[in-house]
Amino acid sequence: MDRKRFEDAVAEIDRANADDPHQIDVRGEVRPKELAHADLASAWIARLDAQPSEALQLAARAHHLRRWSLPRDDYPKGRSGYLVWRQELKQRHADEAADILARCGYEASEIESVSRIILRKNLTRSADAQTLEDALCLVFFETQLVELANRLEPAKMRDVGIKTLRKMSPKARGLALELPLDPQYIELLGELEKEI
DSSP: OOHHHHHHHHHHHHHHHTTOSOEEEETTEEEEHHHHHHHHHHHHHHHHOSSOOHHHHHHHHHTTTTGGGSOGGGSOSSHHHHHHHHHHHHHHHHHHHHHHHHHTTOOHHHHHHHHHHHHTTTTTTOHHHHHHHHHHHHHHHHHHHHHHHHHSOHHHHHHHHHHHHHTSOHHHHHHHTTSSSOHHHHHHHHHHHHTO
């Protein structure tokens, strides 16, 4: 790994995410939402993979690169509108990450590796894509589970929780039970995990 090139790319990605107008409180610190999510994803990657690839580390930083710039409200309501929005978001994240990586001196093949992880192609066959998915699910549970549980009907919340847990590896599901959440939510995750 070219350490300077890697650090330059991470710094540029982080500068872009620092512009997020949305703030989030994570572990007592209020920060730009996508910058905080990138930090959390990177921390989970380190716990999930003792020797993460450079591409995986870059994908973790850029997985939601400038997410706020493509608002959900710009798409039709309902599941089909949501799915189109999510696919277009992933592609935009991959494209914007590719631009940054090219400016930092990454080769086309290296950029393609990062893009494939961000897009989570071949999820079941790519260890890096699965690890990123695991990290993102853990970030989701840590930062959004409580708000979602307060907003959704219990049956819908169970459905969201089960669908999220099904995307995760057994190791990541175990880590979900160690999240710094109120015990009632850890209990909920434990109950849902038994239903998979």
